Amino acid sequence: MRIPVPRPRSLAAQLFAMQAVLIAVLVAGYALFTYVSDRNQAEEAARRQAMAVARTVADAPSVREAITTSDPSARLQPYALRVVADAEVDFVTIMNPEGIRWTHPTESEIGRRFLGHIDRAVAGDSFTEVYTGTLGRSVRAVTPITDDGTADGTVVGLVSAGIKVEAISKRVQGQLTALLGAAGGALALGAIGTYVINARLRRHTHGMNAAELSHMHDYHQAALHAVREGLLMLDGQYRVALINDGGRELLGVGASDDVVGRSVADLGLPTPLTGALLSSEPRVDEVHLTADRVLVVNTSPVSGGERRGTVVTLRDVTELQSLMGELSSERGFTMALRSQAHEAANRLHTVVSLIELGRAEEAVDFATAELELAQALTDQVVAAVSEPVLAALLLGKTAQANERGVELVVSEDSRLDDGLLPDSLPARDLVTILGNLIDNAVDAAQGSVRARVTVTAYTADGELVLRVADTGEGVSPAHTEAVFERGFSTKPAGPGGRGLGLSLVRQAVNRHEGTLRVTGAAGGGAEFEARMPLRTVTTAVAAPDLASPSASASAHESAAGGTR
Numbered sequence: 001m002r003i004p005v006p007r008p009r010s011l012a013a014q015l016f017a018m019q020a021v022l023i024a025v026l027v028a029g030y031a032l033f034t035y036v037s038d039r040n041q042a043e044e045a046a047r048r049q050a051m052a053v054a055r056t057v058a059d060a061p062s063v064r065e066a067i068t069t070s071d072p073s074a075r076l077q078p079y080a081l082r083v084v085a086d087a088e089v090d091f092v093t094i095m096n097p098e099g100i101r102w103t104h105p106t107e108s109e110i111g112r113r114f115l116g117h118i119d120r121a122v123a124g125d126s127f128t129e130v131y132t133g134t135l136g137r138s139v140r141a142v143t144p145i146t147d148d149g150t151a152d153g154t155v156v157g158l159v160s161a162g163i164k165v166e167a168i169s170k171r172v173q174g175q176l177t178a179l180l181g182a183a184g185g186a187l188a189l190g191a192i193g194t195y196v197i198n199a200r201l202r203r204h205t206h207g208m209n210a211a212e213l214s215h216m217h218d219y220h221q222a223a224l225h226a227v228r229e230g231l232l233m234l235d236g237q238y239r240v241a242l243i244n245d246g247g248r249e250l251l252g253v254g255a256s257d258d259v260v261g262r263s264v265a266d267l268g269l270p271t272p273l274t275g276a277l278l279s280s281e282p283r284v285d286e287v288h289l290t291a292d293r294v295l296v297v298n299t300s301p302v303s304g305g306e307r308r309g310t311v312v313t314l315r316d317v318t319e320l321q322s323l324m325g326e327l328s329s330e331r332g333f334t335m336a337l338r339s340q341a342h343e344a345a346n347r348l349h350t351v352v353s354l355i356e357l358g359r360a361e362e363a364v365d366f367a368t369a370e371l372e373l374a375q376a377l378t379d380q381v382v383a384a385v386s387e388p389v390l391a392a393l394l395l396g397k398t399a400q401a402n403e404r405g406v407e408l409v410v411s412e413d414s415r416l417d418d419g420l421l422p423d424s425l426p427a428r429d430l431v432t433i434l435g436n437l438i439d440n441a442v443d444a445a446q447g448s449v450r451a452r453v454t455v456t457a458y459t460a461d462g463e464l465v466l467r468v469a470d471t472g473e474g475v476s477p478a479h480t481e482a483v484f485e486r487g488f489s490t491k492p493a494g495p496g497g498r499g500l501g502l503s504l505v506r507q508a509v510n511r512h513e514g515t516l517r518v519t520g521a522a523g524g525g526a527e528f529e530a531r532m533p534l535r536t537v538t539t540a541v542a543a544p545d546l547a548s549p550s551a552s553a554s555a556h557e558s559a560a561g562g563t564r
Contacts, residue, residue: 043139046163047128050141053087054161055126058145063094067145067157072102073110081105083161090167091135093160094145097122102157109134114160118142121158130165138162230295230314238264238278241309250295250314272485273297277312287317289507294318385416385457389427390434394455397438401453406445408438411456420459424535429508430466436501437468437528444472444526454521459534463514467529469521480518505530 057063057080066075072094080092080103094103099114115133120126126143133140140162146153224231230247234240240259243251251269253259259267264277273288276297283299296315302308347366354363385391394410401408421430434457441453448471456467475483484506505528509516514532521527 042168043130043165046139046168047141049087050089050139050161050163051126051128051143053083053089053092054141054143054159056087057083057092057094057161058143058157058159063159064145064147064156067102077103077107077110079103087161089161090138090164091160091162095158095160097155097158099158104134106134114158116140116142116160118158122155124153124155133162135162135164137165139165139168230312230316232277232312232314234264234277234310234312236309238310240264240267247312247314250290250293250316252290252292277310289503292318292507292511294320294504385410385414387416387421390416390430390457393431393435397435397442401438401442404442404446406442406451406453408442408453408455411454414455414457416457416459416464420534421464422534425464425512425532429512432508433505433530434466434468436505437466437530440501440528441468441470441472441526445470446472448472448525462534464532464534465529466531467527469523469527470525471521471523472525474520474524475518475526483518484516502528 060079062079063076066072066079069075076094080094083092084090084105091105092103093101093114095101095114095118099118101110101112101114104110116131117129121142121144124144124146126141128139128141130137130139132138140160142158142160144155145157145159147156224242224244227244228246230250231242231244232240232247232251233242240262243253243259245255247253248255248257248259251267253267265274267274269277270288270290273290273295276283276286276288276299279299280301282301283297286297288295288297294317296317298313300311302311351363351367354360354366385394394408398408434455438453438455445451445453450471452471454469456465456469458465484502506516509530509532512532514530516528516530518526518528
């Protein structure tokens, strides 16, 4: 008599049985644990939730910025109400260190003293407590808002978030009722789901087994890190899901920094670049600036019925942008030289005609006057700014401005001797800064009455000061910061785009730890001032020949595009 030997269960069957038992044990255990757990567990969860919300609000840059305004409540109250709705808490109260409320769910309570303890938070600690306030008994967390700009982290405000005890009780009761009702259904659905998942597993993996999937992962990782361009993948919540070596380098993220899982908003990137990465719309070949690079950014949402994330590619065009600036500048000088050649031909014909008419003395006087005028301009610039690169730049920009009907003058306060600037301030950066400021001023002054651009360059108190004023319409006080952002412009975009020149100026000034500001000019218009520290002083070197092509090319390099 043969005894039938049972066939071994398949891997899918074994996995199904194991998962079914695991689900049953987990559901039963969780139901029992929730049943036996008392109110303290729900209260502890509420403490953690309130503390998380309070700390998130306290760390928000917009909250710190609003505190410094004259009316914090105007900006903080709508923000606090949105947090209450989104974070499932009953109240978020933001107050000053004395406990005077800036926000409250009941607007009549704004401006009154907070009911609860705040001494520990004022001292810099975060804590939770159960207290009866204006909304009743609640579990609340109190945490300080510190000023990161100070060395000791001065407390500039407090945040309290809380959940009413009544809501906690209802939450526990609802959880118990729902869990008991769903326990049986979870067992059945879990078993069915496990079976279906196992049946479809190989189809979803395209028939590849575990070893093949592992090899494919290794190939993808090798290809990802071999690409020089930056590649960044964000999940649906705009958190970094993947970043390659090129992306880390271009965004200034160290190889040791663990950025995977962090929100894009927490990477410390410039605001325009962060906004582009957080946008739900695709971006195509957008130019953005970091601390020391010019990047072209492309974003493409990944969707499959719902938003799953974003793929971001980054290309470094810093050198290309510099070359484009040089090319644009050279084109401008070519046009200026062409116009000057035309004028010179007219003057030469005049001289020849005077000689043919037998008026040799008048011809000599006419030619001498033209030479004296050109030499006077050169002497004026070189006397004020003898630093060769900047002097050559000013001479070239003066000719350009004259062709556009704008008078460019060097103020009497200017004094910049050759050899005074240290090696830490390279000529390329100085030309980028002063050249873009002048281009911007000429654009603004063109068409105005008595169009004029005044340039001042000197050193004082260990700083290099470059100041450019124009007679244009000026910059609105509301735009004194936005004017330096990439893309900001009050003029129509040209073929190369606008809104990049002043952002490049700020990038170069920040690179040398300087300051850049814009104010109203004395005679109307705008006045831009850049200050950069002179760290070391090098010995004077012989000034290069301003007439040589190499010196001229170096001096005339500036990025194209004004921003006003």
